[in-house]
Amino acid sequence: MAAVTNAPFRLVARECGAGVLTSEEIDARALVQGNGHTVALARYLPEEHPIAMQLLGSDPDILAEAARRLEAGGADAIDLNMGCPVAKIVAKGQGAALMRDPLAALLILRTLRKAIRVPLTIKIRGGWDDRTVNAVEIARLAESEGVDAITVHPRTRSQQFSGLAPWEIIASVVDAVGIPVTGNGDVRSHDDARAMIRATGCAAVMIGRGALGAPWIFAGLTVSREEKARIIRRHCALIEASLELRTALVQLKKHLAWYAGGLPFAARMREELFGAPSAAAVYDVFWGIW
Ligand SMILES: Cc1cc2nc3c(=O)[nH]c(=O)nc-3n(C[C@H](O)[C@H](O)[C@H](O)COP(=O)(O)O)c2cc1C
Structure with a gap:
């Protein structure tokens, strides 16, 4: 989560029991240009492995260069952000805007796949809006381009964070692809996580807001x-x-x-x-x- 899941928070989450950690979104262009703030965002502590670095961008070559640098810096996986709903991000064709443009997504994934050896993963939403729920289409495309795993936050871009996350979209992605699918959205406890796994068959669960002020959520025990x-x-x-x-x-x-x-x-x-x-x-x- 941008401006939240920096190294200290991630490490505390790991110490409480989180499996894979993911950086906040990192602007690929700013990283390649050596912007000090962005370079600092990409730092992590040695104890954070395994850690995925998440990139935000729309230019395949710039994304590939940023991914190469992060891989060279020790990242265990590179995740492409295809879900960020923020207006100024989607206006640049980045984040959730990539869901609207499967051809652009395909070109990016093909270029990224060739650029790095570590696992390439993506984080998607259900789609752009109610009329264009295309998580399954994008997931199939990603699998055929060699993407190793997919995280699904099933709300559409138009939904932003309103309403309940429609977990059935996670289930439809699980059914459609052979690669591991991580479910995400509205998990606030281990019971919720188990319910999501039961309802969707997802291979893993990602927790965002439920960890704010409660990194012990990953422990799954009552914490004194x-x-x-x-x-x-x-x-x-x-x-x-x-x-x-x-x-x-x-x-x-x-x-x-x-x-x-x-x-x-x-x-x-x-x-x-x-x-x-x-x-x-x-x-x-x-x-x-x-
Ligand atoms: C403050 C904030 C920042 C976020 N930043 C990112 C981000 O950088 N990359 C990303 O993939 N998702 C980001 N998200 C979305 C979350 O990863 C997650 O998909 C969403 O909050 C739903 O899951 P939750 O109900 O467990 O929070 C952000 C969410 C919040 C609330």
Whole structure:
């Protein structure tokens, strides 16, 4: 998840039990041009293996060059983002816009497949809108171009994040291809994950928002309050150790606000957290109420 699943959060998720980690979306062109912010997004910690790096782009050659660099940097898989619904992204023909243009998608996948040896995966949506639900078509095309696995978030681009994720679309992709399909959408617990596997036959489950403020979701056990506090402290320490000062402060506030989500006075705490001028002040607010 963009601006969320950076190295500290991913590593905490791994320590809680997550299998494969995926980077946030990385703009292929900015990476190839050496943009400092983008290059920083592509960094990961050695303990994060196996880790997939997700690319965003529409130009096959630029995507291929970015993928080669990420592979050379040790990425265990390259994932192509075909699901991002954000207006300024789809306006550039990227993200979910690739679902609308199977020929462009085919050309990109063919070029990417030739460029790298590590697994090539894609993340798709159900389709562009209600009238063009084409996840199965895109999945078949991807399989025939040598894509190794597919993640399906079955809402369409027009749905953005509204309504329930129509898991039956995941099932139809599972039925249509022989490569592993990861299901994604609205999984908030291990019970939900099991229900998704039962309902769709998917080979794996990807969790996004359900992990915000709750990376212990990957543990699948009841986690005590003391253990949660330990995980939160570990997450904060990783943020401070691996992110640049200003980014670290923003990330501390964001994640601690999520961790505070269920607590009484959470709304007031959020306000105080976001107003805090330093990491020390942020911790005073959070641990004062936790
Ligand atoms: C803040 C935010 C950022 C996201 N960024 C990305 C991204 O960079 N790449 C991606 O494939 N999906 C991204 N997503 C979509 C999620 O990966 C996931 O498909 C979606 O949230 C549905 O799954 P969930 O119900 O488990 O959250 C993002 C979602 C959110 C809420």
